[in-house]
Each structure stands twice: as C-alpha cells, then as structure tokens.
Amino acid sequence: xxxxxxxxxxxxxxxxxxxxxxxxxxxxxxxxxxxxxxxxxxxxxxxxxxxxxxxxxxxxxxxxxxxxxxxxxxxxxxxxxxxxxxxxxxxxxxxxxxxxxxxxxxxxxxxxxxxxxxxxxxxxxxxxxxxxxxxxxxxxxxxxxxxxxxxxxxxxxxxxxxxxxxxxxxxxxxxxxxxxxxxxxxxxxxxxxxxxxxxxxxxxxxxxxxxxxxxxxxxxxxxxxxxxxxxxxxxxxxxxxxxxxxxxxxxxxxxxxxxxxxxxxxxxxxxxxxxxxxxxxxxxxxxxxxxxxxxxxxxxxxxxxxxxxxxxxxxxxxxxxxxxxxxxxxxxxxxxxxxxxxxxxxxxxxxxxxx
Ligand code: IPM
Ligand code: MN
Numbered sequence: 378x379x380x381x382x383x384x385x386x387x388x389x390x391x392x393x394x395x396x397x398x399x400x401x402x403x404x405x406x407x408x409x410x411x412x413x414x415x416x417x418x419x420x421x422x423x424x425x426x427x428x429x430x431x432x433x434x435x436x437x438x439x440x441x442x443x444x445x446x447x448x449x450x451x452x453x454x455x456x457x458x459x460x461x462x463x464x465x466x467x468x469x470x471x472x473x474x475x476x477x478x479x480x481x482x483x484x485x486x487x488x489x490x491x492x493x494x495x496x497x498x499x500x501x502x503x504x505x506x507x508x509x510x511x512x513x514x515x516x517x518x519x520x521x522x523x524x525x526x527x528x529x530x531x532x533x534x535x536x537x538x539x540x541x542x543x544x545x546x547x548x549x550x551x552x553x554x555x556x557x558x559x560x561x562x563x564x565x566x567x568x569x570x571x572x573x574x575x576x577x578x579x580x581x582x583x584x585x586x587x588x589x590x591x592x593x594x595x596x597x598x599x600x601x602x603x604x605x606x607x608x609x610x611x612x613x614x615x616x617x618x619x620x621x622x623x624x625x626x627x628x629x630x631x632x633x634x635x636x637x638x639x640x641x642x643x644x645x646x647x648x649x650x651x652x653x654x655x656x657x658x659x660x661x662x663x664x665x666x667x668x669x670x671x672x673x674x675x676x677x678x679x680x681x682x683x684x685x686x687x688x689x690x691x692x693x694x695x696x697x698x699x700x701x702x703x704x705x706x707x708x709x710x711x712x713x714x715x716x717x718x719x720x721x722x723x724x725x726x727x728x729x730x731x732x
Pocket of ligand 1: 451467470514622653
C-alpha cells in the first residue's frame with residue numbers, strides 16, 4: 378500500500394520524538410511491503426516564527442493532502458506567561474483540529490505489567506486497568522464564543538454544544554464500546570450545566586439503540602475521583618472537550634508515565650496521531666524524552682488511518698518488548714540504565730525488523 382504521511386513535528390521535544398516514530402514507521406513499512414511518502418509542515422511556535430501564523434495555510438494543505446498526520450507537540454515557554462500574546466502556539470493546534478474537523482480524540486490508557494510500580498497509585502488499583510477515553514475535540518468552551526467586557530475586567534468562555542456534535546461523538550464512543558467490554562460511561566456535570574443536560578438527554582435517547590452496551594452516567598467530579606480510586610471500573614469513557622482535557626492528563630498517571638500515552642484525533646478529514654505529553658521544553662534538544670507515546674501513536678495511525686492492524690500490532694509488540702527489556706528512557710528507568718531518545722527509537726525499529 379502507498380501511505381502518504383504528513384510530518385508535523387512542531388515544538389520542544391516534538392521533532393526528536395517524531396523522528397523515532399518515523400524509524401518505527403519505516404521499519405514496519407519495509408517489513409510489510411508498504412511504500413511511505415513523507416511531507417512536512419510547520420505548526421506551533423516554529424510556524425509563528427516563520428510565517429506569523431501558528432497553523433499556516435500551507436500546513437493545512439499538506440495535512441489535507443495526506444492520508445494521515447504524524448504530529449509532535451506545540452508550545453513554547455516564551456508565550457506561557459504572556460496573557461496578551463495575540464498568536465499562541467496552542468492556537469495552531471486548535472486551528473488544526475477545527476479545520477480538519479477532528480471532533481473525536483481517542484486516548485487509550487493501558488498498563489504494562491513491568492511498569493505498574495511506576496504509577497503513583499497503588500499497584501493493585503492500576504494493574505490490569507485498560508480503558509479508552511473519548512474526548513470531544515471541536516466544541517465546548519474551547520471554541521464557544523469568548524471575550525472580555527467592562528474594559529477587560531470581565532471575561533467569558535461559552536460552553537456551547539449542538540445536538541449533532543453530541544450525537545456523533547456518542548455514536549463513536551458506543552461503537553468503540555461494542556468492540557471492547559461493552560461498557561460506556563458518559564461523564565458530565567448535568568446537575569449544574571445546561572450543556573451537560575443536553576449530553577445526558579442525547580445519551581439517554583441513544584442508549585436503547587445499543588442494548589448490548591451498558592451505559593452509565595457519572596458527574597465529572599466523581600469521575601476524577603474514580604480514575605484514581607478505581608480506574609479498572611472504566612472501559613470506554615466519553616466526555617466533552619474541557620472535561621476530557623483534564624481527565625486524560627489525570628488518567629495518564631494510571632499507566633505510570635505520560636511518556637506512554639498515545640492519541641488519535643479523527644473526524645471529517647485527515648486523522649492526526651500524536652502523543653498527549655506536549656512539548657516538554659525543559660527536555661528539548663537533550664535526547665532524553667520518551668519516544669514511546671509517539672511510536673504508539675504511529676501504531677494507532679496504522680490501525681485507524683490505514684486499517685492495517687497487523688502493522689499496528691508489530692509496533693505495539695516492539696514497544697512492549699523495549700519496556701520488558703528495560704531499554705527505556707530516564708522517566709521509566711527503574712534505577713537501571715537510562716537510554717537516550719534515539720537509542721530507544723533505534724531499538725524499537727530494529728525489534729520491528731527482527732520479529
Ligand atoms: C491537549 C493539550 C491541548 C488542549 C493544548 C496544548 C491546547 O493540552 O491536547 O490535551 O488543551 O487540548
Ligand atoms: Mn491537555
């Protein structure tokens with residue numbers, strides 16, 4: 378198969394980790410006889426520096442023209458403490474999500490046996506936890522009307538949801554639940570927020586169409602607690618944009634390191650595959666960041682964008698083997714040797730080739 382992949386490494390550790398994922402992609406493509414063509418685009422702070430825009434038109438075209446986007450991270454500390462900055466690296470990511478219609482963000486959380494001790498939570502609570510967070514990605518407060526009044530002394534962000542937005546994300550969550558353990562938890566704040574009441578109403582209307590799936594509802598404050606007191610409760614968790622942002626960072630603690638959490642953003646146009654850890658500027662250029670989340674995102678790309686399940690599995694297996702062999706970066710090294718970003722990338726690529 379011919380695979381056209383747009384590389385958008387972005388900022389911070391993005392370029393280093395994307396480079397390792399590319400090694401894994403090349404190894405798996407060679408093994409299974411696929412031909413990969415890469416294109417490239419700037420996004421985030423590096424795009425602002427070059428073009429003044431965080432998601433230039435040219436990068437949008439590169440994305441639209443590809444079968445999948447392999448994305449690193451955006452963000453630069455120089456923008457973090459300047460609330461008056463007109464353009465911000467993060468607006469590039471939001472523009473990309475909106476323009477590509479990426480309404481569904483899948484963030485799987487799984488545990489690796491040899492790493493459960495790395496979780497700040499008790500081993501017996503996290504051992505075996507395996508769930509999928511489905512975060513709505515193009516609605517809610519992120520994109521609702523926002524602004525200032527009263528000479529800037531009053532500020533607002535509107536948490537706006539349309540029925541069709543809720544329906545399409547719930548449909549997807551139900552379909553994933555069907556492929557898994559058939560348990561869907563809809564997370565909202567329906568005791569307070571009108572937008573959440575719409576979510577709950579739509580979910581209640583849709584539930585009878587999925588009689589094989591158990592649907593339950595949980596308030597977001599309670600879900601935040603349940604994620605750390607009993608993460609094994611969850612199979613598929615679906616929620617709105619802002620709640621999903623917060624809960625998935627929290628959920629990453631379950632697997633032991635944020636450096637392991639991959640994600641896929643799917644929707645109307647090209648899908649985007651990226652680690653959830655962000656740009657980690659303190660580590661940029663040091664060759665120490667964990668590339669496994671990006672490599673696992675590449676596995677998701679094979680599965681979700683290309684429908685190539687065996688290829689995805691081969692990447693996952695090599696990642697699991699690197700963890701078992703303790704050939705890992707410093708965040709996962711358990712008192713043992715810590716390998717560099719590129720050493721781990723090479724190891725995983727070689728492993729894919731060998732197996
Ligand atoms: C994420 C990130 C983004 C978000 C930022 C960088 C805009 O935190 O992908 O979770 O808030 O969605
Ligand atoms: Mn986030």
